[in-house]
Amino acid sequence: MSKKIVQIPLGSQHISLLEPVKFKFSCENEKIIDVDSDVGFVHRGIERACTTKFKYDKIAYVVARVCGLCAITHSLTYTMSAESLLEGEVSMKAKYLRVLMVELDRIHSHMLCLSHVSENAGYEALFMQIMGDREPIMNLQEKISGNRVQFDYIDIGGVNRDISLSVEDDIKVSLKELRGKIEDLINEFENNYTLSLRFKGIGALSLKEAQEFNALGPIARAAGLVTDVRSESNDLPYSEIGFKIVTSSGGDIYARNMVRLHEILNSITMCENIVSGIPEGEIKTKFKGKPNGEALFRLEAPRGELMYYVKGSSKPMLDRLRIKTPTFASIPAFVEIFKGQEYANAPAILASFDPCMSCTAK
Template sequence: MGSKITVTFGSQHIAIPEPVSFVFETENEIITKVDVDVGYVHRGIEQAAVSKFNFNNVQFLLARVCGFCSITHAGAYIHGVEQLLGVETTRRADYLRLIVTELDRMHSHLLANGHVAEVCGYENLFMQVVKYRENATEILEAITGNRVQYDYYQIGGVSRDLSPEHIKMINAKLVELRKNVLKMRDFFETDYTLGLKTRNVGTITYDMAKEYNTAGPIARASGLRMDARNEFDFLPYGEVGYVLQTRTEGDVWARNMVRFDEVINSIDMSLYAVNNLPEGDIKVKVKGKPKGETFIRVEAPRGECFYYIKGNGTKVMERVRVRVPTYSNIPVLRELFVGSLYSDAQPIVLSFDPCLSCTAR
């Protein structure tokens, strides 16, 4: 047995796209102790939301919390404000919101899976995934006007409508994407070398997932049947064919598989929604200022996102509290490292798809 060595992983590390710091204490290759610091990108967004911005502008601020979940943050806030104002959106607006939210989930999941392949040393597969992912981002750019900051949700509806050309284009690209994602899933499922790095690595059991209060694809990969899309009807998931995806293995491989399954489901839902768009306006007029308090739970790509908002009848909100999925996934991540190989640390972190910008805000 060798002596103990301290290895730092982050805050800047080539494997992780965002600043998070892990300090491992290792014995030979085995990690025995771990310290986590997630607060590197704190920007004071919650305070800015209640001091610098009017309530009808806060969604632009919250969308910039994080590039990947921008639609979820803005969406959660706007669902809350609409609840406080008593606004009923039209069915067409709901469908359009659903399409954009699911497209966002698709490209986020695909990139997360690609990153896992990349840190396992399989850069070729990563490039392949990113190449196919481009279809989803191109659709988003065409229908919202930007690749990352969609600013699509507005209080009372959405900012733009879909034209017949858009629908034609979305259909063509999504069908192509579906074919490619099935091919990708096959690679991830059957690849022998990738399997060596991902199968039976970082396994979370069902009990562990329940005890540590995990969220999102991480929980579903361990067989925990939880999804905010299943519980709340802010968006018409019941009508478009939503299916809860679970796996039971609980390792890195299962998390990837759950994400692929969800991408396929999202594509099916989007295709149905695009081809069965209800007629009507995309926006209703909104009057008044929010008063009272409410909480919202929506499913971000990384898991359940919780919003608590409180208005006092003035232009500025009194409180906007954000609790993001990565925050609830950190404890189990910490537990998972102890006893695993140091070389497995990168795939484990990336399989959690951590979003530190959201976590620190």
């Protein structure tokens, strides 16, 4: 009996997808041979508008709307690369407050990905429990900056609001309760039959393939590659507050879940160290001049490495702005993982990548 090749689409509207993306799988008796991907549904033309419509001090609010999950990382990277072209200096207190918001953002983004993965495995009760445990973090973000998602907190020169003593006490109490719940979750993800047996050995990426196809973020760290931007540069005070790289081996879905859970524990330690040791200072200093020259800056978003290139020539409008996002650079690794897997596992593998399509097609 000859084998027939069938094309099955996972279209732009699907119940397990939060974003529009189209994949066409070529399958031969339920094993995937080849993948054809289409990611241009969310392209809005932001880079062109930043050089014609908005001035250089308003771009931090526009660029935050490229992606809603890693919003504050985009506006912090733009602000730090524009500040290197102007004259002035940011105080130490503003740097500590910026790192606090970035780490709280990382905690809530990883918890959302974990709940999505367990919903795709069929365990819907755990999906509801993790979303319920995530609510105190959203409440903390609203107390510090005024809104649950899309903070609008970072501007050229520092931050927009100060932090008071009652909010600091609330942060300490909430993070202590959250640590106990995450340790229960680690126990659950290791020992439960549904979650551990279903995911071992599926969607694997070996160390050699991760180097060859340039994977980034938790996908690369789960395969054994030691790469993290937070340990490579010195502009933000990461080494003083106790940062550690987390890696695992194997590269399948089980290893990626473990890497994300241990990163949440590390972020909780870092936030507690920040709150107990904020220095004195001003929250915003004035910067002079107009941007002149070229600048490049990198930062670690929850999904990998994010890079910005800014070019100006002493005018209120910039000449060129270029954004490189982590999901865009990992698409060759995604396509390589799909080959050889069963077709029915495709939504579970896609949810464990944690793709952010609105970052990919800006």
